[in-house]
Amino acid sequence: MAELQSFEGKVVVVTGAGRGMGRAIAEKFASLGGRVAALDLNADEAQETVAGCTGGPHLAKACDVSNSADVAAAFREVVDTLGAVDVLVNNAGIGRAPDDGSDEMYALMAKRNEELAAGGPATTHVDHLIHMQDAGWKSVMGVNIDGAFYCAREAVRSMVAAEKGGSIVSISSTSAQSGEGAVHYCTSKAAIIGMTRCLAGELAGRGIRVNAVAPGPTNTPIMAGIPQEWIQSMEADIPLGRMAVPAEIAEAVAWVASDAASFCTGSVLVANGGSYFF
Ligand SMILES: NC(=O)c1ccc[n+]([C@@H]2O[C@H](COP(=O)([O-])OP(=O)(O)OC[C@H]3O[C@@H](n4cnc5c(N)ncnc54)[C@H](O)[C@@H]3O)[C@@H](O)[C@H]2O)c1
Numbered sequence: 663m664a665e666l667q668s669f670e671g672k673v674v675v676v677t678g679a680g681r682g683m684g685r686a687i688a689e690k691f692a693s694l695g696g697r698v699a700a701l702d703l704n705a706d707e708a709q710e711t712v713a714g715c716t717g718g719p720h721l722a723k724a725c726d727v728s729n730s731a732d733v734a735a736a737f738r739e740v741v742d743t744l745g746a747v748d749v750l751v752n753n754a755g756i757g758r759a760p761d762d763g764s765d766e767m768y769a770l771m772a773k774r775n776e777e778l779a780a781g782g783p784a785t786t787h788v789d790h791l792i793h794m795q796d797a798g799w800k801s802v803m804g805v806n807i808d809g810a811f812y813c814a815r816e817a818v819r820s821m822v823a824a825e826k827g828g829s830i831v832s833i834s835s836t837s838a839q840s841g842e843g844a845v846h847y848c849t850s851k852a853a854i855i856g857m858t859r860c861l862a863g864e865l866a867g868r869g870i871r872v873n874a875v876a877p878g879p880t881n882t883p884i885m886a887g888i889p890q891e892w893i894q895s896m897e898a899d900i901p902l903g904r905m906a907v908p909a910e911i912a913e914a915v916a917w918v919a920s921d922a923a924s925f926c927t928g929s930v931l932v933a934n935g936g937s938y939f940f
């Protein structure tokens with residue numbers, strides 16, 4: 663089975679590869695022989711990722727996945743430098759953005775917690791939706807969904823032009839099923855699954871497999887923005903009793919992208935410690 667998981671000489675584009683899960687995914691593909699293109703908003707962090715990858719050649723590139731012209735330019739550079747794309751991992755994602763109502767929601771949550779701590783009835787509603795501005799909604803959808811679409815389109819253009827198959831893996835989330843989290847985030851992560859299923863059908867005849875991985879809570883910098891009491895209550899609800907580490911998610915991504923998963927397309931691979939079942 664090990665050789666089926668080889669990416670020797672394959673060109674693997676990982677978005678949001680500057681840190682967290684994306685960095686672990688980039689390192690994993692590099693360790694399996696892939697030539698990794700690490701795309702990220704933060705060019706220095708993408709460069710650090712590539713510096714930590716074995717093998718090569720690899721490429722670090724600044725790219726805002728929510729901007730289609732930026733994505734097209736980045737993929738042109740990937741193809742010119744490393745060759746046609748074999749694998750795309752749509753990992754770049756954000757959970758909050760300016761003007762998305764999070765500040766108001768956290769303030770309301772603190773007020774409600776104070777009411778509970780004082781032993782009184784909790785009368786404060788922890789509203790989020792009504793405080794979310796258009797700009798905040800669009801920022802999260804722009805990265806999580808527009809970005810996945812722009813990158814999938816460029817990756818498939820490259821695969822089709824090179825007349826070869828390939829594999830696309832997009833990172834969804836347990837939130838797609840549980841509904842836990844903010845409305846922009848849950849909606850975007852559920853949309854990833856719809857996109858995955860649609861493209862799996864459309865691209866199967868071209869030998870391109872399309873799958874999603876739905877991680878549960880994973881210990882990455884994105885968690886820094888979440889109150890500690892939420893993290894503790896999330897961990898208490900996970901049957902395996904803890905968050906994932908990024909390398910565990912990278913294993914799932916590499917497997918489903920590889921020839922070892924040659925009959926998997928349109929699937930959602932859950933890696934969530936047993937908390938939800940798709
Ligand atoms: N950490 C978790 O618990 C968890 C759980 C389920 C799903 N996810 C998903 O996994 C993915 C990775 O999450 P993470 O925890 O590693 O996040 P993270 O915040 O640690 O890292 C995200 C990376 O994406 C980059 N990025 C953000 N916006 C970008 C843009 N517009 N263009 C290009 N790059 C951009 C950031 O610079 C950063 O390097 C995300 O899609 C996230 O929604 C995370």
